[in-house]
Amino acid sequence: MSKVSKMFKGSSSSSKSKHRAGPSAQEAIHKLRETEEMLTKKQEYLEKKIEQEIAIAKRHGTKNKRAALQALKRKKRFEQQLTQIDGTLSTIEFQREALENANTNTEVLKTMGFAAKAIKGVHQNMDLDKIDSLMQDITEQQEVAQEICDAISRPFGEEFDEDELLAELEELQQEELEESMRNMGRLPSVPSTALPSRPSQRAHSKKRVEDDADMERLASWAS
Numbered sequence: 001m002s003k004v005s006k007m008f009k010g011s012s013s014s015s016k017s018k019h020r021a022g023p024s025a026q027e028a029i030h031k032l033r034e035t036e037e038m039l040t041k042k043q044e045y046l047e048k049k050i051e052q053e054i055a056i057a058k059r060h061g062t063k064n065k066r067a068a069l070q071a072l073k074r075k076k077r078f079e080q081q082l083t084q085i086d087g088t089l090s091t092i093e094f095q096r097e098a099l100e101n102a103n104t105n106t107e108v109l110k111t112m113g114f115a116a117k118a119i120k121g122v123h124q125n126m127d128l129d130k131i132d133s134l135m136q137d138i139t140e141q142q143e144v145a146q147e148i149c150d151a152i153s154r155p156f157g158e159e160f161d162e163d164e165l166l167a168e169l170e171e172l173q174q175e176e177l178e179e180s181m182r183n184m185g186r187l188p189s190v191p192s193t194a195l196p197s198r199p200s201q202r203a204h205s206k207k208r209v210e211d212d213a214d215m216e217r218l219a220s221w222a223s
């Protein structure tokens with residue numbers, strides 16, 4: 001048996017013997033965030049080291065080729081570490097988001113289960129037979145209320161046949177029309193008083209002679 005197999009076997013047997021429970025989702029998320037912060041700081045450190053090595057390589061240049069090449073080699077190693085950290089951060093970010101979503105879903109399911117139990121408890125206190133009986137009582141009371149409204153709104157006193165009243169009205173209108181026609185057929189009576197007589201011709205001539213005499217006197221006075 002290889003050492004690796006023995007190591008996994010030993011670790012599995014020890015884990016079974018201890019029966020240690022795994023970390024909670026909140027604990028795992030917290031640890032992942034701490035790791036992300038640490039790796040981000042490491043990234044910033046490597047980026048500064050790369051800039052320093054580039055500056056050293058530029059400073060030595062062809063004057064000290066060996067020192068410049070060593071600086072470039074160190075820069076390459078820093079860049080490789082930076083690439084590895086980028087990949088690690090991507091994996092950690094994926095795990096953290098998955099845990100956060102799982103934790104959110106767990107809380108949502110717990111809330112939905114709690115609400116389902118509450119609904120079930122409310123429904124347990126309801127009797128379908130009582131509900132049907134209650135709805136029937138409500139319907140009957142509505143019908144009684146409608147009958148009461150109809151009785152209150154019904155007018156008091158005697159009720160007359162509308163057709164008879166219309167026939168009587170038509171007879172009255174016919175009588176009034178016949179009376180009007182009779183009045184139109186009668187002629188007006190001749191007045192009994194005598195008309196004023198015209199003045200006689202003699203009186204008119206006398207009045208004209210008097211007027212002519214008056215005019216002559218006025219003419220002579222004016223001359």
